[in-house]
Amino acid sequence: MTExxxxxxxxxxxxxxxxxxxxxxxxxxxxxxxxxxxLKMNDHDLAKKTIEADKQINALQFELEEMTFNILAxxxxxxxxxxxxxxxxxxxxxxxRIGDMCKGVCKRIAKGDLLNAKSPKTIDALVGLTKDxxxxxxxxxxxxxxxxxxxALNVWRSDIxxxxxxASILTAILEDIRNKPEAIEALVPLFFIxxxxxRIGDxxxxxxxxxxxxxxxxxxxxxxxxxxxxKTVF
Amino acid sequence: MNDQLNNKSLIxxxxxxxxxxxQQALFDINLDIRENEVTSLIGPSGCGKSxxxxxxxxxxxxxxxxxxxxxxxxxNQNIYDPEVDVVELRSRIGMVFxxxxxxxxxxxxNVAYGPxxxxxxxxxxxxxxxxxxxxxxxGLWSEVKDRLHEPGTSLSGGQQxxxxxxxxxxxxxxxxxxxxPCSALDPIATAKIEELIDELKSKYTITIVTHxxxxxxxxxxxxxxxxxxxxxxxxxxxxxxxxxxxEQTEAYVTGRYG
Numbered sequence: 001m002t003e004x005x006x007x008x009x010x011x012x013x014x015x016x017x018x019x020x021x022x023x024x025x026x027x028x029x030x031x032x033x034x035x036x037x038x039l040k041m042n043d044h045d046l047a048k049k050t051i052e053a054d055k056q057i058n059a060l061q062f063e064l065e066e067m068t069f070n071i072l073a074x075x076x077x078x079x080x081x082x083x084x085x086x087x088x089x090x091x092x093x094x095x096x097r098i099g100d101m102c103k104g105v106c107k108r109i110a111k112g113d114l115l116n117a118k119s120p121k122t123i124d125a126l127v128g129l130t131k132d133x134x135x136x137x138x139x140x141x142x143x144x145x146x147x148x149x150x151x152a153l154n155v156w157r158s159d160i161x162x163x164x165x166x167a168s169i170l171t172a173i174l175e176d177i178r179n180k181p182e183a184i185e186a187l188v189p190l191f192f193i194x195x196x197x198x199r200i201g202d203x204x205x206x207x208x209x210x211x212x213x214x215x216x217x218x219x220x221x222x223x224x225x226x227x228x229x230x231k232t233v234f
Numbered sequence: 235m236n237d238q239l240n241n242k243s244l245i246x247x248x249x250x251x252x253x254x255x256x257q258q259a260l261f262d263i264n265l266d267i268r269e270n271e272v273t274s275l276i277g278p279s280g281c282g283k284s285x286x287x288x289x290x291x292x293x294x295x296x297x298x299x300x301x302x303x304x305x306x307x308x309x310n311q312n313i314y315d316p317e318v319d320v321v322e323l324r325s326r327i328g329m330v331f332x333x334x335x336x337x338x339x340x341x342x343x344n345v346a347y348g349p350x351x352x353x354x355x356x357x358x359x360x361x362x363x364x365x366x367x368x369x370x371x372x373g374l375w376s377e378v379k380d381r382l383h384e385p386g387t388s389l390s391g392g393q394q395x396x397x398x399x400x401x402x403x404x405x406x407x408x409x410x411x412x413x414x415p416c417s418a419l420d421p422i423a424t425a426k427i428e429e430l431i432d433e434l435k436s437k438y439t440i441t442i443v444t445h446x447x448x449x450x451x452x453x454x455x456x457x458x459x460x461x462x463x464x465x466x467x468x469x470x471x472x473x474x475x476x477x478x479x480x481e482q483t484e485a486y487v488t489g490r491y492g
Binding site for chain 2: 078216
């Protein structure tokens with residue numbers, strides 16, 4: 001099959017949309033990398049910069065949505081083009097949500113209460129969780145950029161592990177609250193941070209599912225997910 | 235969603251090969267056309283879709299150099315059987331062409347012509363009823379009821395095409411073949427024909443050749459993609475336009491075909 005459309009301007013528009021999405025993904029990756037550094041170093045300045053940088057993500061989101069809307073109106077895409085353009089709308093939203101959640105984490109960091117929690121182990125666990133989530137986001141964005149879905153099931157499996165880490169972190173925070181009730185104000189934000197990170201993991205899984213749909217035209221069924229779950233070994 | 239009424243195939247085509255002298259136009263076409271559904275035939279110009287459509291009512295018989303092999307059965311009767319009465323066969327299959335082609339007669343006579351020719355209606359009042367009923371089914375009655383004795387050619391292009399549809403259904407066919415019925419019409423007239431196709435499928439089995447992918451997607455339940463005389467893929471329309479099996483189909487429906 002020839003890759004190019006007869007109408008080459010359609011190719012230009014699709015390429016522009018894909019490039020824009022990869023750029024948006026890059027901004028989300030940067031935001032998540034900043035989350036990791038800010039958490040690890042308790043870096044308030046970086047956290048504030050990340051909060052500010054979310055505006056860029058939102059602006060690009062609107063630009064890409066506009067682009068998608070115009071392609072649908074003008075080109076009425078079919079088959080793999082239709083799957084790709086339709087899926088772009090979803091991925092744009094997932095990435096924008098990731099930006100929002102990174103902003104949410106950074107807001108908690110910027111308030112400056114993390115050290116008062118006196119829970120270095122929990123902070124380490126949150127950093128570890130961030131790295132796992134980062135890894136999944138990297139995988140699904142690489143897949144998207146290459147027009148593949150090779151990592152879809154791996155990411156799904158890995159998200160089950162992320163959920164489990166999240167549950168352990170919550171248990172640890174609860175125990176800290178019981179043991180150090182005086183630190184509750186500093187400990188509660190850790191709850192939110194863990195929750196945001198777990199949800200970022202979910203967004204990466206969502207992108208994995210969309211990649212699978214773009215490539216195969218099929219929705220990743222619960223059976224396939226169950227299969228992945230059964231193969232998961234902690 | 236696909237509002238498929240049933241899966242019974244009314245027309246079965248097996249190993250259909252068509253030749254124009256030494257030139258083969260269709261290669262081993264195997265295709266079932268389901269009853270009370272709309273089947274779209276799509277493909278680039280010269281792919282054989284119109285040739286195939288014309289095999290279904292034996293219109294290729296009138297071309298001396300054309301030879302059709304294989305079998306096409308309608309209601310389990312091979313229409314290429316030597317015993318088949320072609321006139322009777324065509325009375326079971328209505329045809330609508332690319333350009334509206336009303337007879338140079340009145341609106342009324344255009345519709346009454348078929349039933350009269352086939353000697354099916356003997357009384358004037360029955361004929362009047364049949365003309366009205368056919369025009370109503372074609373969605374044209376309210377627009378022409380006061381112009382029944384004006385020439386069919388005095389109607390607008392879209393009205394003329396609906397008149398041709400009324401003429402086709404006046405003989406109570408079970409199958410209606412449409413060869414690019416909207417290609418000469420404006421978008422409003424096209425929308426009316428598409429609406430009509432949707433209504434007619436409850437009573438007739440419709441096969442339509444169209445160059446508009448969007449039209450195929452809108453009006454049909456099944457779509458068959460032809461290329462260079464071969465049937466590349468046939469399937470539920472949603473499947474063909476969302477995720478076809480064959481790369482050639484995908485290349486064509488996405489506009490990548492040269």
